[in-house]
Amino acid sequence: MSANIKRHRTGLGGIAFAVIRPVMSLIDIPLRALQRATGQGGMASFFILPNMAVFTIFVLIPFAINFVYSMTGGIEIFLNQRDFVGAEHYRDIFTCGSYLDPASCRRDGFWTAAQNTTLFVILQVTLLIIVSLITALILNRQIIGRSFWRAMFFFPVLLSPVVVGLIWRWILQRDGLLNFVLLEAFGAEQFNWLTDRTAAFAATIGVSIWAHMGFYTLILLAGLQAIPKDLYEAAEMDGTSKSRVFRRITLPLLMPNLIVVLVLALIKAVQVFDEVYVLTGGGPGTSTMYLVQYIYEKGFASELRNPGLAAAASIIMGAVLVVLTLMQMAASRRNEKKGER
Amino acid sequence: MGRITLEKLTKSYGSVEILHGIDLDIQDGEFVVFVGPSGCGKSTLLRQIAGLDKPTSGELKINGKLVNDVPAADRGLAMVFQSYALYPHMSVRQNLAFGLENARMPKAEIDSRIAEAARMLEIGDYLDRRPGQLSGGQRQRVAIGRAIVRNPTAFLLDEPLSNLDAELRISMRAELSALHQRLKTTMIYVTHDQIEAMTLANRIVVLRKGNIEQVGTPLELYNRPANRFVAGFIGAPSMNFLPGSILAVNLVDTVVTVLGEETLAVPRPAETAEAGEKITVGVRPQHIRLAGPGEDCIGAKVTLVEALGAETVVHARVSTGELLLAVLAGQHALSAGEDIRLTFDAKDLHLFGGDGLRIAGT
Structure with a gap:
């Protein structure tokens, strides 16, 4: 302790210490009085108050307003100019001949977007986990330039989604880099990567994986590195084949990380919007129109604006996200319990 | 059969050589302990034998068969790791069965081996628990x-008791010794704890900086250490080393003077030393006693007294500044700062030349 004080009293640290100390002493007096009055529990509440205030202003209140909006009709912005319509938007959304056939639904755009999003989530999350896992397994080995490759795979995570969308649009558009390379290398004809329905859908999945896999790879890599080396050596002594080591040791021990990756990736995939909006604008047609874009366009962008419907759609999507979040919490709790055992 | 032979075995990581030409012959059924300070290469040596690392040069033979290029699993050895290395997501039963399943052993045979091992190690009650639900001692048994279930040619044990508390370590030590007597399988045990080495081993291999310093039975190492390092490493507390010189080498004894104060005739003739040669005289703390009236002695001032009840450990400084440690039997009313007179018998002295090696013949 005395060594620390000595260090603070020399050089720049000493000056800072001399300035901070009287200020801290001044704060100390009211804080002590507050603690006497409220007890330690009260102090904890006092300290989280600023955070709660921000959370309330920017999350809870908008959420409540959004819910009220979903019960109103018209194109007006101000609530006092809007008519109360009750659950009409929800009824509208859920009025369907068959949920699997968007054309049979009163709000077919919502169900098209929901169907696209579901397919996107299933394919993107599955491929994302597989690719991230393979990358993490490779990066966990003693390969040349390991640190470089780790940085390379993480780099796209640092990019803004709009930048990601733009980069890939330049690559994939008709006169883009990919067609240029294919033409130069193989003399291939130009292909409409972003205007062919299947190719555009695949492109949104591929770009999304490219943009996010670095983050999930990092989580899985951390999990792989946390598996004790001794276990692999014990398995080697036991004559375990590589595939069995992966199935019986690596995968089960990586499961906590895989669950985290799965749930985070699911939530992120449901929310997909910005990079896809820049890349394809939801097209061709509605083939890459996902839920958030539907909500955005219904609320703000389309000519037939319907903020109430957009609010109702976002509440439904919010409910899906709450379910996914609860899944994550349950999975984390189960892992914690496992860890305690 | 579990005979393991190492011939001029070396191991290098990059340009750094860790093991420098190890020659060792371990007989079938022997309990051999590799002992040495941290970084001496004992675990590295064990890993070469296990097949977890490949020697850089030299030959490694198991039952006469060269196994340098044989994978770990095919060497017929089983290893117990310092961290236990139990699969945390599997039950005890699954942990025991895992290696046998790899060998595609019939289920009935696996069950019978597990039952036998569980009976032997008294772990039958927690076969369905996971390692995380077991105590350190129970995990060690698992x-x-x-x-054991692998029925190996030899057991390799890498500091298996170092994660246990002192009391449990003593009981597990006894169990390991009993297990070896029951199984009569070759065991190679790595430790830095010389008490474990002394109590468990048929033969001890003392390693330092990647070289074998001495191989022998525990008492050979204790009674006739080959050099100053072994003398200092084996035995607790460590041997005292004092400057001395040879006064005369006779047919039946060697006359030495210790600290220039006490002259003794060591009843063994030095073969390679001459009168006048400067030497180091080693004497174990247990061989030092308080001098009686009229006895040749060394004067010292007590610096610390540790009364352990059955014995008293006395730290004392002699006139030339050397610190001397004496373990005196029984209880003694000594205190720091007191002047005492210490002595020892000539037969208990160990003589080391300037190169640190034991002087031949002594």
């Missing part, structure tokens, strides 16, 4: 059980 780790040993996993080795």
Whole structure:
């Protein structure tokens, strides 16, 4: 302790210490009085108050307003100019001949977007986990330039989604880099990567994986590195084949990380919007129109604006996200319990 | 059969050589302990034998068969790791069965081996628990059980008791010794704890900086250490080393003077030393006693007294500044700062030349 004080009293640290100390002493007096009055529990509440205030202003209140909006009709912005319509938007959304056939639904755009999003989530999350896992397994080995490759795979995570969308649009558009390379290398004809329905859908999945896999790879890599080396050596002594080591040791021990990756990736995939909006604008047609874009366009962008419907759609999507979040919490709790055992 | 032979075995990582030409012959059924300070290469040596690392040069033979290029699993050895290395997501039973399933052994045979190991190690009650639900001692038994079920040619044990508390370590030590007597399988045990080495081993291999310093039975090492390092490493507390010189080498004894104060005739003739040569005289703390009236002695001032009840450990400084440690039997009313007179018998002295090696013949 005395060594620390000595260090603070020399050089720049000493000056800072001399300035901070009287200020801290001044704060100390009211804080002590507050603690006497409220007890330690009260102090904890006092300290989280600023955070709660921000959370309330920017999350809870908008959420409540959004819910009220979903019960109103018209194109007006101000609530006092809007008519109360009750659950009409929800009824509208859920009025369907068959949920699997968007054309049979009163709000077919919502169900098209929901169907696209579901397919996107299933394919993107599955491929994302597989690719991230393979990358993490490779990066966990003693390969040349390991640190470089780790940085390379993480780099796209640092990019803004709009930048990601733009980069890939330049690559994939008709006169883009990919067609240029294919033409130069193989003399291939130009292909409409972003205007062919299947190719555009695949492109949104591929770009999304490219943009996010670095983050999930990092989580899985951390999990792989946390598996004790001794276990692999014990398995080697036991004559375990590589595939069995992966199935019986690596995968089960990586499961906590895989669950985290799965749930985070699911939530992120449901929310997909910005990079896809820049890349394809939801097209061709509605083939890459996902839920958030539907909500955005219904609320703000389309000519037939319907903020109430957009609010109702976002509440439904919010409910899906709450379910996914609860899944994550349950999975984390189960892992914690496992860890305690 | 579990004979393991190492011939001029070396191991290098990059340009750094860790093991420098190890020659060692371990007989079938022997309990051999590799002992040495941290970084001496004992675990590295064990890993070469296990097949977890490949020697840089030299030959490694198991039962006469060269196994340098044989994978770990095919060497017929089983290893017990310092961390136990139990699979945390599997039950004890699954941990024991894992290696046998790899060998595609019939289920009935697996069950019978597990039952036998569980009976032997008294782990039958928690076969369905996971390692995380077991105490350190129970985990250790499971780790040993996993080795036993494989029915190996030899057991390799890498500091298996170092994660246990002192009391449990003593009881597990006794159990390991009993297990070896029951199984009569070759065991190679790595430790830095010389008490474990002394109590468990048929033969001890003392390693330092990647070289074998001495191989012998525990008492050979204790009674006739080959050099100053072994003398200092084996035995607790460590041997005292004092400057001395040879006064005369006779047919039946060697006359030495210790600290220039006490002259003694060591009843063994030095073969390679001459009168006048400067030497180091080693004497174990247990061989030092308080001098009686009229006895040749060394004067010292007590610096610390540790009364352990059955014995008293006295730290004392002699006139030339050397610190001397004496373990005196029984209880003694000594205190720091007191002047005492210490002595020892000539037969208990160990004589080391300037090169640190034991002087031949002594």
